[in-house]
Amino acid sequence: MQTEKVTTAPSGYLAFILVLVLIGAAAAAFYWQQPVVGAIICVVNFVFILPGLAIVNPNESKVLTLFGKYQGTVKQDGFFWVNPFTVKKKVSLKAYNLNGQQLKVNDSVGNPIEIAAVIVWQIKDTAKAVFAVENYLQYVNIQSEAAVRHLANSFPYDHIEDENASITLRGGSEQVGILLVQELNERLERAGIEVLEARISHLAYAPEIAHAMLQRQQASAIISARRLIVEGAVGMVEMALQKMEEKNIIELDEERKAAMVSNLLVVLCGDKSVSPIVNTGTLYH
Incomplete structure (x- = not known):
């Protein structure tokens, strides 16, 4: 060569x-x-x-x-x-800016997604660019599309699809960009071209599953929020009971403790304003 x-x-x-x-x-x-x-x-x-x-x-x-x-x-x-x-x-030895078209591909778990990348590159070896490939501009376009497709197939869209994934397309933009630059440099080395930067410019679920995935993300967010609220409420109830016992404010039997825990959890975990009710009797009448 x-x-x-x-x-x-x-x-x-x-x-x-x-x-x-x-x-x-x-x-x-x-x-x-x-x-x-x-x-x-x-x-x-x-x-x-x-x-x-x-x-x-x-x-x-x-x-x-x-x-x-x-x-x-x-x-x-x-x-x-x-x-x-x-x-x-x-x-030309100037830097070129390639705004890739949106590609419809499957991620590593099979979900159809739309992805596009912006790539900054320049010619490093003029002899390879002129003599090693027929048209280096077309070569960059085709190899860039192939690299983006391969990258999308290698990682899941988000942790919702694969909780054990160390890198996702949505959450690991920095790592994904570094890996994309490495793969592009390997593919374009034959043409004497060096990739300076590569970034994901568009990333979304395909239209046919976008609504379902949005509902799934919302449900997951609600469950995570509820889990955090419950954990906090249990800690607050435990702290309240301990303080009352330490200061001898009131002695509660097991039934009264259960009632207090139930009331506190309802107040702390509810998503609506609490309406107080005055009880003039006792728990036993």
Whole structure:
């Protein structure tokens, strides 16, 4: 596989001055009735000198090939003169931003989801980008889609689907981004492309299960909240009974303790305002 070879080209300003001088010499030859000399000067100027001039802008490069053989890459920006018979292909070294389309795939437990990613990449090896693949832009698009699909198939959407999962697509965005960058760099190394950053830009359940999954998430949240409320209420009741016993405020038998515990739990765990009821009798009448 062809690897990049950075080359340094001579300055193009001297060649440009020579072009101007030869143009003046050709004009003088035609003026002095020397058409053959003028024609020779024009051929030398426009065939052997002028085509060799090349401008390289910042964050761009020129890949040079001579009769089908790779000669090197000019990465330094400026005005240069190279072999006039070389083919000069411009390759941008700027960072590209790929906003991937939304893909419908299954996560690791089989739930259909929609996922998309934003990928920032740039060309690291110009020779591989030009010679190793047919079209490096298309290559990046296809391989990025394949990497996102593989990533979605490797992890569950959320912990609700797999409580034992260490990484989920929804909760582990940082780890998922790092893994996506690693996989993309492995896939795009053949084309001499380096991925700088990759992030999940869209993540949702597929429309056909979105409503059911939303209800499931709400139910799970309610159960978790109720569990926390009950645990707190039991602790408060236990603390209240201990304080009353320590300070000898009142002595309660088992039946009265049960009644107090029941009342406190109703007050603390209820989701509506409590309406007090005055009991003028006793628990035994």
